[in-house]
Amino acid sequence: QIQEPQLQGQDVGMQCEDDRTGIGVETLKRAFLDNLFYVQGKFPALATKHDYYMALAYTVRDRLLQRWVNTAAIYTQEGSRTVAYLSAEFLMGPHLGNNLINLGIYNQVQQAMTELKLDLKELLAKEEEPGLGNGGLGRLAACYLDSLASLEIPTLGYGIRYEFGIFDQIIRNGWQVEKTDKWLRYGNPWEIARPEWAVSVKFGGRTEAHKNAQGRYQVRWVPHKVVLGIPYDTPILGYKVNTANTLRLWKAEAPESFDFEAFNRGNYYGAVDQKVTSENLTKVLYPNDETYEGKQLRLEQQYFFVSCALQDMLRIMLRQKLPLEQFHEKFAVQLNDTHPAIAVAELMRLLLDEHEMDWEPAWEITQKTFGYTNHTLLPEALEKWSLKLFSSLLPRHLEIIYEINWRFLEQVRHKFGTDEGRIGRLSLIDENDGKFVRMAHLACVGSHRINGVAELHSELLKKTTLLDFYEFFPEKFTNVTNGVTPRRWIVLSNPKLANLITSCIGDSWIKHLEDVQQIETFAQDPGFQKEWQQIKRENKVNVASILLDRTGVKVDPDSLFDIQVKRIHQYKRQHLNILHAITLYNQIKQNPNLDITPRTLIFAGKAAPGYYIAKLIIKLIDSVADVVNKDPDIGDRLKVVFLPDYNVKNSQPIYPAADLSEQISTAGKEASGTGNMKFAMNGALTIGTLDGANIEIRNAVGAENFFLFGLTTEDVGALRLTGYRPWEYYEANPQLKQAIDQIASGYFSHGDRRLFKPLVDLLLDKDPFMLMADYQPYIDCQQQVSQTYRDRDRWLQMSILNTARMGKFSSDRAIREYCQQIWKVKPVPVQLAAAKTGDG
Ligand code: B1H
Incomplete structure (x- = not known):
């Protein structure tokens, strides 16, 4: 249930409360069945889930059209910039879920569907x-x-x-x-x-x-x-x-x-x-x-x-x-x-x-x-x-x-x-x-x-x-620093968190994300903390069931959910993340009783079809996952999962379920990043380099609430100038050497030494994205992450502060800046009354 104040009749125009525009539960039910009949040509006994989805989509569209036509009329009338x-x-x-949120009718529609013995979640899932x-x-x-x-x-x-x-x-x-x-x-x-x-x-x-x-x-x-x-x-x-x-x-x-x-x-x-x-x-x-x-x-x-x-x-x-x-x-x-x-x-x-x-x-x-x-x-x-x-x-x-x-x-x-x-x-x-x-x-x-x-x-x-x-x-x-919309990326994706926030500070934050700062006063409140933790846990259980369903891998919702989801690219360094996975694996193998913080490493993302190395990185993730997940010595202490077909729809449950957000690009390469914002808004802590918007996120949430590691842009430039020799890092670091040697020797590829050779050669010879140089600082930083996670109260505090301080990263702020600095354009409010008179 999304918590929101009920719209007042006059807000939507009482005069228009008919089957095409009304938003009462009874009206919505009638309109829905009408669309099922007259648009899909079905009655309930024959209707499929898809028919129901379409009927609901048209029901929502009718309500959009009223606003759309009014908007066009006013823009035309006023010749607006x-x-x-x-x-x-x-x-x-x-579109469906987002439109329900923006129309302010999510709850009514959910109730209408329930009364018709339908599950809104299932209908939402039908949308391509x-x-x-x-x-x-x-x-x-x-x-x-x-x-x-x-x-x-x-x-x-x-x-x-x-x-x-x-x-x-x-x-x-x-x-x-x-x-x-x-x-x-x-x-x-x-x-x-x-x-x-x-x-x-x-x-x-x-x-x-x-x-x-x-x-x-x-x-x-x-x-x-x-x-x-x-x-x-x-x-x-x-x-x-x-x-x-x-x-x-x-x-x-x-x-x-x-x-x-x-x-x-x-x-x-x-x-x-x-x-x-x-x-x-x-x-x-x-x-x-x-x-x-x-x-x-x-x-x-x-x-x-x-x-x-x-x-x-x-x-x-x-x-x-x-x-x-x-x-x-x-x-x-x-x-x-x-x-x-x-x-x-x-x-x-x-x-x-x-x-x-x-x-x-x-x-x-x-x-x-x-x-x-x-x-x-x-x-x-x-x-x-x-x-x-x-x-x-x-x-x-x-x-x-x-x-x-x-x-x-x-x-x-x-x-x-x-x-x-x-x-x-x-x-x-x-x-x-x-x-x-x-x-x-x-x-x-x-x-x-x-x-x-x-x-x-x-x-x-x-x-x-x-x-x-x-x-x-x-x-x-x-x-203009990028931003993301809190409507899709909090209200729609993480309704429980949204409700908790609204119950504490009201709902102004949805339009003015800076207001979310007000939850800082609740950060010490044990009741609030408990709910915060509970919501994260439920969101993790949800993702655990998605992972089981789509990959067959069972993960522990109490482990640290460590997530990297984005396009697969060398500069984004998913393979650095995998080197960490291998390192943890080796540590457990060497010391089977090792008391480490249990982790679930989740990856998702598409590679360009012609980008061979990126595809090989996916294969490497999958291969490491295969070995790690099946090893009885490892048990629940480490799991690695690649979730297929990352897209907007599949991503929506992911951000709310993260404990740790991986933003580990080589400094200077990621222009901004926006996934980094979606994670932090939903209470994940970031492990990241000084790259793109990570820098501004760290400044906003506080350095003490961010896991920083790695070369800076200046370091990267200087190192390249003085001559970068990746193999020296490899030779000097036994853990790193072991991990690379395992990949090269076929440990993760059933003895096939050729499979990952192009990747290994690249890392040891040119290493254009400097994984070798950043490896140890990354491992050390991950160690700190694990330590911190053991102190659940501290972690929780950091999580709350991350969400509380992410106000700047709303796309509303970014768009206000574009409007002022670049476009010189002002709001043109739309009243629905114009529809009645038919002016314009
Ligand atoms: C970003 C692209 C891009 N930057 C060419 N550049 C494309 C370039 O199909 N093409 O030809 C497609 C995409 N995409 C990303 O933009 C940056 O890497 C991110 O760091 C940034 O957050 C995002 C939005 O600004």
Whole structure:
């Protein structure tokens, strides 16, 4: 049961209390059965669980639509300044539970279902989540949409409606196997197609000059092909407000006229072919988190959704009769990394070629419109497109980029003189080894603000990757530390904890997470402590049963739950965590009576399908788990589990069940991290390096409530400079040597010495992420963790203080900062009365 004050009749409009909008239990039951009948075409005796889920989803959607239509009416009426959040990924997670929370009807719906002899939990489990993202970056976009709506900021999220999202992961014989994510198979009740707002997107071909009506030369783009973009809208409701914003995702289709041309020539297959290739555009999400792959289809996806989005914004301006000169006043457009950076050139093209604006005003509008968020410093993630590919796909954009570059480099020369090195480094075109368009450079020159996602990351951006841009326009640079929404990540995921907090301090913390600080006064209260501990224990029992169900491994809920869940990446160092597991195992084997703190090590996460070492790390985790879990000498003192198919839905029970959160990336590599925030909010303690937002989390919760270890970013740089020799650590450290030797000798692979050789060789030779250097400090720190956990009262105290001091890490705070520093946009409250009058 979620505890919340009952909505008053007037809050939702008593006048509207009918079957589509009412929120009383009886009304909900009637509406639910009505939808079962008229939408699913079923009566209870024949209905499946899925039918019930759909009926409930439509019942909830009806209540959303009332708010959505009102919101649209008010935004149109007022011509409100609007945030357009452009992102190739939106990792929304299941909608139903979240919408129940934000509507404030969770309890009524639960009761309605119970009275109909249904279990709300089971229905919630039926929802296929829209996994339209890889990891943190996509999930951040989803948290931001929740906060934008909750703060009543007019927003459009623009992205791609991938037919297949991030693959489903199964583990077969310890290896990751990818399965297609057919999330649309049974229909999606949360979206509404808007074919009336379709737009055309051009690709390829050539450009030519022509004279316009005024006798002025203009450029015309004669494309090789045209694809239609169809928008699919999903309402995004804020928490206990009437604001319902729009997530507008674009699907590619073949334009009919093209089909007909081929068809009339008698080329039926040609016509169908065109359809197939057009629709391929939005078929599948690229699953390579933080590695760039120079694939044509990927650039096509990026340009496709960006062009759709900008054309859509222009349509909105025309309909609201706003002059295009006011584009930057109507819209604040945020680029979620460089994936939508082509927007800079596309807006220029639309203003210059389609609306015949002059260069200077067009460029001024463009720069004032965009903000650019950088999410990574990893060189392998920096997008650059070969000129060959770029010019064949986007010939007009290349011309525009050359012009932007030429003018920009003129300014650089003006400021710094002819420093050819600097000019080469700043140029939008990389000419070092082949020629490429540098998308981060395009984003930097085309935006008025550039931000990193945590303080350290934003500083490193200015010192390293974007140093030259910082020197040229320092005023553009800023930081906005990431945040996550407490609605999904506490209220929905951890209802018991949410109720406990609310029973002590009221529920203001759900909208103002800073208020959660008030539970500090209860930190010493034995009754409160007992409940806190009890809730953690129940959440662990829940995860224990999930683990048993999905992996067959039985774990002890009284052991320390030590959890690392995130994409599998060398820089995130899941293999450092595994070295700790092996070390504990060896300690017990050497001393079978060893009195150690019992631990359960839980891992989950997907590896990019083509990332061999990451897949091998999964295999290693599984192999170590196999040996450890079966060894009778170990018993309940150590268990290792890999939970398959990590996604938003599967993650929700995980954070509330953690005692220890593993945030152990090599310093300087994790831009921010957001899982670190979800864990700490739910009362887990962190073991972590001074990386990304860990630093700010540690400052917030207090150094004494955080387990810190490892090299700093400066140490990493210095060590690399003086010559890093990983094998020396190995040779000098018997525990480390034993662990590595076991992996190499086939101890965990039935004697197979070849299996993990690539991993072992990498660690002993290059060790690019410095596991060898951080090993002993990590082991020592884990030892402290174990010691501290034995003092249950102390641990409990630390756990409470972690939750209490995480207020800063709400995405509401992050979004307020974006609104003030970058977007200059204000809330536009929505009243439901407008629906009645039908105004707007
Ligand atoms: C993050 C990505 C990313 N940074 C390329 N960069 C992608 C890059 O498919 N691609 O091409 C996909 C994803 N993702 C993450 O962003 C950072 O690693 C995290 O540290 C950060 O918390 C998150 C949100 O800012």
